[in-house]
Amino acid sequence: MPRNRMVPIILCLMLIFGSLPALESVRADNGSVSITATSLNVRTGPGLSYPVTGLVKKGEKFSIVKEEGDWIQISLGGSKKGWVAQWFTAKEAAKTAVSPAVSPNAQSSGSVTVNGLRVRKGPGTNHQVIGSFNSGQAVEVLSSNGNWAEVRTKDLRGWVSKEYITMKESKTSEAPPASTKTSGTVTATSLNVREKPSLNSGKIGQLSYGAAVTVHSQSNGWAEITYSGKSAWVSAEYLKIGGKPAADSGKAPTPADQFTGTVTASQLNVRDKNSLDGSVVGSVSKGQSFKILDEQNNWVKIEFQPGKTGWAAGWFFDKKKNGPVAAPSQSVKNSSVSMLHNGTNIRKGPSTSTAVIFRANQGDSFEILSVEKDWYKIALPNGTSGFVAGWIVSVQGTAPQIERPGAEKHTKNKTIVIDPGHGGRDNGTTGVRGTLEKTLTLKTAQLLYDKLRAAGTNVILTRNNDHYISLGSRVSSSHYQNADAFISIHYDSINDRTVRGMTTYYYNSKQMPLGEQIHSSVVSKTMLKDRGTRFGDYHVIRENKQAAILLELGYLSNPAEEMLVNTNQYQEAVANGVFEGLARYFKNN
Template sequence: MPRNKMVPIILCFMLILGSLPALESARADNGSVSITATSLNVRTGPGLSYPVSGSVKKGEKFSIVKEEGDWIQISLGGSKKGWVAQWFTSKEAAKTAASPAVSQNTKASGNVTVNSLRVRKGPGTNHQVIGSFNSGQAVEILGFNGNWAEVRTNNIRGWVSKEYISVKETKAAEAPPASAKTSGTVTATSLNVREKPSLNSGKIGQLSYGAAVTVHSQSNGWAEITFAGKSAWVSAEYLKISGKPVAGSGKVPTPVDQFTGTVTASQLNVRDKNSLDGSVIGSVSKGQSFKILDEQNNWVKIEYKHGKTGWAAGWFFDKKKNGPVAAPSESVKNSRVSMLHNGTNIRKGPSTSTAVIFRANQGDSFEIISVEKDWYKIVLPNGASGFVAGWIVSVQGTAPQIERPGAEKHTKNKTIVIDPGHGGRDNGTTGVRGTLEKTLTLKTAQLLYDKLRAAGTNVILTRNNDHYISLGSRVSSSNYHNADAFISIHYDSINDRTVRGMTTYYYNSKQKPLGEQIHSSVISKTMLKDRGTRFGDYHVIRENKQAAVLLELGYLSNPAEEMLVNTPQYQESVANGIFEGLARYFKNN
């Protein structure tokens, strides 16, 4: 090579070497990512709408410049940068500061970053608003699912958009030794027993309704029991824990103060647990009086029939103790409502048939005087009082959040088996960019599981981790639980990379209505190409005695659709579509 041609090459090497310290500095500041897709497009901006400027390969590592939503800007050397989809990368934390995460060995907490952040009953905007947080509110973070975080405070537990929560991590304090064991009774039809207190932990058995257990300790919604001679865990939500000591424990129960409550509502439901999620097991009428056996979270436990006890909303009782009557408005003391919409009607009485006397806008806040039927009586700016419908506002304070049943009323108490396709040694199909079908089906199933469970549905997952489950076992789970619906979740593939869209399969006429309702609902939510509802000879629906369908929720063989179905926005839409399709099916059948 001639000497004069070497000069520019040497200059290029000097420039490259000169840039290396800056590259290392960027990596130290923000961490780095490794590419997990076989070939991944690099774009000029953070979104699929931006032009492709190049591509990177599986295993290549790049320093992170910055992040925006689900996109990461990476350094491609020198001053060149580009954006890649976060879901096709593996992130490595910066060495200077570990990224906070929720794990079994840590306790995660966070703070709300905006005012009037709505708290919902489940992970999705289709779920009832049960309260709200203001900026700076501290919360305990129980976990994440898609775009949603499950959080808890002393007063409320629900789901919020994780975008508006700043996460911090602290080591969990050692749980104090249990001073006594307590007894519990299983309230679910079938309760999974797990090795550890996590839904991701392996299942080692099941307990049936009414089974008695000894509870050794409780932690973050889980109860420690002994199963088959070993320590194990079950969800405390499905245990009725007596609070009485097991024989020989030496613990003496605290006496309950003696109150009598008189019902103030014309007809009041009695439920099997102290929340609106509880099943209705009876009712009481206005003017009836009952001895209050227990009181938790503004709910009272009463003996509504001879030998039968249940929970009723405490704000519909006048309480008496040794003569004096507690103020009826005690449960709404220091509580306020905030408007969720502009132009909200405030009426003269607790009914839509009464006159509108004031209109409020989103964010306006009013003090609550009392709760009447499904309405809040509030103080208006001029000092007068008015009524606002409880299902169109959020509540701050101790007052109850009133619900108006939506789609969840049709799925409540139904038994749904969700079957995430493939798992373990069976990867299913692999997308052109490396997506494993088994991973994506589980992601969709877990989000749908949380949505249905929040609506009071009895939900069973055929698998909740990366384990192989035989087709026969999947069908057996449906038949054993006498499922009202069985949904097998899959993603499709074909040699033609231009093919895209969703297909729903059924095997017999009994299954067809379920397939049609879910299919149309998912198509309307996701706007995927509609490939129809059709007959399919698949084992999990052919051998199923229950109403069962198999969903193919997009083509991983289509590069654009593979990227789409991996996004949190798509996962949210498809889970909402299945949820609402189920509600329509049960409403009509």
């Protein structure tokens, strides 16, 4: 080919490849993560139930595409993406051209929110503990690495979990000009106002639906406003921000008692507190209207009889302000539900006694038409509608997330230490098909961890990746955390390949009730052969001063049982069984 004809082609190639760095920089706008586990599964979706599509190694770095809960979607090159667990990564801040990244030496003040917060030599649970802080202790925040913050006091310097530090940037620069103020409107039924930009901060008041505020600044999903003449913070997620700055009157927002609510449910219980845990003190009927005296957490306080007040679920009220202007207590507009399980039943009416008219799978999404009792009425693909139980779906949008009172109320705020057996150089037993016990115990533990954490339980894993931990360290974790329950997870093996089933071990009479409740619950969920609850002389329960048990969740030496315990369905059943067993134990003790 003549040289002069090559020139335009070469120029085109230069233009194409010259643009690639720019494309990469756009992709990196969300920041990047570095893998901290030895090897980490990459999954097709944000959860342990999604299939594994590959592995990434410790130290590898990837651009963040997006985040969902405790999961991060990463770019694997080209158009390929995948999801990894956030707790096995260290996040690096996004780089922008407008403002340089904060220097590692940029300092902030912080306050510890829990007692006994461990201070470590480095940013991770694999680093040595060098001390501890107590709630309220002031610290100087030096730098951060993923979910860890480097802090110091006059006596100690080290790394702590960011989750237990309330941080406030040091005021080293001039205050922003007044022109940066913007107006905001509250979009939630009732919005908590806090002293600081943290859920751990004290609540100083509430704003009602439609309240106007002036937003002075925003930081990490929080908006700074003026409340009762003082600086305060609210979640920016529930503000519609924009328009001209609102005048700062310094006054509290319009009180909730300027609203009237009309009952939309056929019959609605009134309780003595704003929770399903409250005792029923009366009831109201569809069409009745009441002056709303107060609102908290989607519940409204009403005078349901002369001289008698109580709380009712706010999403069953059609709320109006000053008569004509409607402000729904809980809008379902532009809201949808997402299925949490395969084979979810969609029924003809809002009750389990009605016929199943459709079945949906995990991840399927449907528009919410209305809320009836504890059920969502949803639009189906064929143009009809059906009902799905509110406690088995997740909600996107402004509709309320219905939670059925059950096991979670007994495990909430309890401290549970979950101990995945073996790890690192200690493989445990190996199944006839090659399953490593250490891998399976970690998988089970992580599922249980997610379930308990979602229910408001304080959960600690003795290990969260494939590394060796001594038996003494496992027990020390139980004592240090003052655990309400310690559960060591294992899988069994024996020379006789026909032996199968589940066994639960305890060492003393104090541990026996916990073992019996969890054992019976897991057996009923998994339908595994019941080998009983019995005495066992194992270090992690013998030396443990807390309520502690050891579970043997099936035999890897039995080929059929090895296949069963590796399935997602079995793992979910075990997690559900342990969760419900814990709830029964705490309910009775």
